Amino acid sequence: MTPYIFWFLSVWALFSALMMVTSRNPVYSVLWLISTFFAISGHYILLNAQFLAVVNIIVYAGAIMVLFLFVIMLMNLNKETEPQKNRWLKLVGALAGGCLLLVLVAALKDAELKSQQAMVGAGSIGLIKVLGKELFTRYVVPFEISSLLFLSAMVGAAVIGKKEITHQNS
Amino acid sequence: MPINYYLFLSLALFTIGMVGVLTRRNAIIIFMCIELMLNAVNLLLVAFSKMHHLKNLALNASVGTDGQLFVFFIMVVAAAEVSVGLAIIVMMYRNIHSVDIQFLNRLKH
Numbered sequence: 001m002t003p004y005i006f007w008f009l010s011v012w013a014l015f016s017a018l019m020m021v022t023s024r025n026p027v028y029s030v031l032w033l034i035s036t037f038f039a040i041s042g043h044y045i046l047l048n049a050q051f052l053a054v055v056n057i058i059v060y061a062g063a064i065m066v067l068f069l070f071v072i073m074l075m076n077l078n079k080e081t082e083p084q085k086n087r088w089l090k091l092v093g094a095l096a097g098g099c100l101l102l103v104l105v106a107a108l109k110d111a112e113l114k115s116q117q118a119m120v121g122a123g124s125i126g127l128i129k130v131l132g133k134e135l136f137t138r139y140v141v142p143f144e145i146s147s148l149l150f151l152s153a154m155v156g157a158a159v160i161g162k163k164e165i166t167h168q169n170s
Numbered sequence: 171m172p173i174n175y176y177l178f179l180s181l182a183l184f185t186i187g188m189v190g191v192l193t194r195r196n197a198i199i200i201f202m203c204i205e206l207m208l209n210a211v212n213l214l215l216v217a218f219s220k221m222h223h224l225k226n227l228a229l230n231a232s233v234g235t236d237g238q239l240f241v242f243f244i245m246v247v248a249a250a251e252v253s254v255g256l257a258i259i260v261m262m263y264r265n266i267h268s269v270d271i272q273f274l275n276r277l278k279h
Contacts, residue, residue, distance in 0.1 A: 006171055010179050017183055017206055021190035026198060033202050036183075040209050049216050052241055056212075059245050064205065064252050071256050072198060075263055093192030101185040108177055116173045118217045119224040125234045126216075134235045135242070146246045153250035157257040 002120050005046055013039035026072045030065055037061045047118065049126030176217035183210035197259050197269040201252070208248050212241045 013036050020032035037060045044053035124130055135143055183206060190203030219237025226233045263269055 002171065006175065010175075013179070014182055014186070017186040020206065021186055021194070021203065026196060029199055029202060033206065036206065037209065040213055043213055044216060047216055047220050049220070049238055052212075052216060052238055055242065055245060056209075059249055060205070060209070064249060067252060067256055068198065068202060071260060074260070075269065077196070077198075077269070090193045094189050096192060097185045097189035100188060101181060104181050104185075105178060108181070109174070111177075113173055113221070116221050117224060118171050118173050118176055119220040120171050123220060123223050123227075123234075125219065125223050125232060126238060130232055131235060131238060131242070134232070135239060139239055142243060146243060149247070149250050153253050157253045160254065160257040160261055 002046070005042075006120075009039050009042045009046065013043070026077050027069070030068050030072065033068075034061045034065050037065070044126075046120055047126065048121055048123055051126055051128045051131050173217060173221045176214060180210045180214035180217075183207075183213070195270050195272055197262070197271050197274065198256075200271065201255055201259070205248065205252070208244060212244055215241050215244075 016032045016035040016039060020029050020036060023029050023032060037056060041053045041056045041061075044050070044056060187203040187205075187207035187210065190206070191200050194200055194203070215237050219234040222237065223234030259269060262274060266273055
């Protein structure tokens with residue numbers, strides 16, 4: 001059963017990612033990217049990383065993608081205003097990406113870890129209990145620093161996004 | 171599942187994101203492709219953590235949690251990055267009324 005779920009989720013993720021890159025309308029791109037994130041969350045559940053699956057859906061599909069949708073709808077982007085590169089640049093870009101994939105696959109297909117297995121559907125390291133204990137003991141300093149990072153990101157976004165009042169007064 | 175399959179799936183997703191960055195001109199879609207690349211790396215980290223867990227299960231019952239916590243921190247950094255990046259894109263749109271990166275290549279106007 002597990003290989004079928006793996007192949008289904010993989011095909012789903014790759015198809016959604018391709019549709020995300022190729023669709024003209026930015027709103028459709030966002031929706032395909034959300035579909036990709038759900039497929040990746042399915043992979044996390046398959047690997048029994050349940051905490052990361054839930055966080056992926058809440059943070060990525062729930063918060064970040066809604067932010068993207070807000071910005072796209074704020075700018076009123078649609079098919080007519082979408083800028084297009086010329087065909088040769090697109091072809092060269094796709095060719096360069098294909099070469100990168102080819103080189104990486106060729107380099108890694110005979111790697112030493114070829115015979116290793118990833119534990120699927122078992123193991124308790126992905127559960128909230130284990131990860132939370134680790135996060136608040138060994139990783140408590142990075143955790144607190146990440147809260148500082150959020151604070152600075154919030155202040156930065158507010159400072160960048162606000163209108164220039166001094167410019168209007170002068 | 172063999173770790174090879176996860177490796178190749180992540181490489182394919184990463185390459186799709188890379189091709190998107192190279193071929194699109196809309197700054198927001200380029201940003202979304204970067205998110206896709208981050209997610210491909212996250213998937214590979216989780217797969218490797220489970221591989222490591224299976225390999226060293228006898229030594230330590232909680233081996234492999236580091237990889238999953240790294241994924242958590244990558245998500246934290248990505249959320250902060252997206253908020254600041256989108257603020258910058260909105261500000262650029264307010265100045266030049268476009269998100270076409272062709273007009274943004276000089277970083278001044």
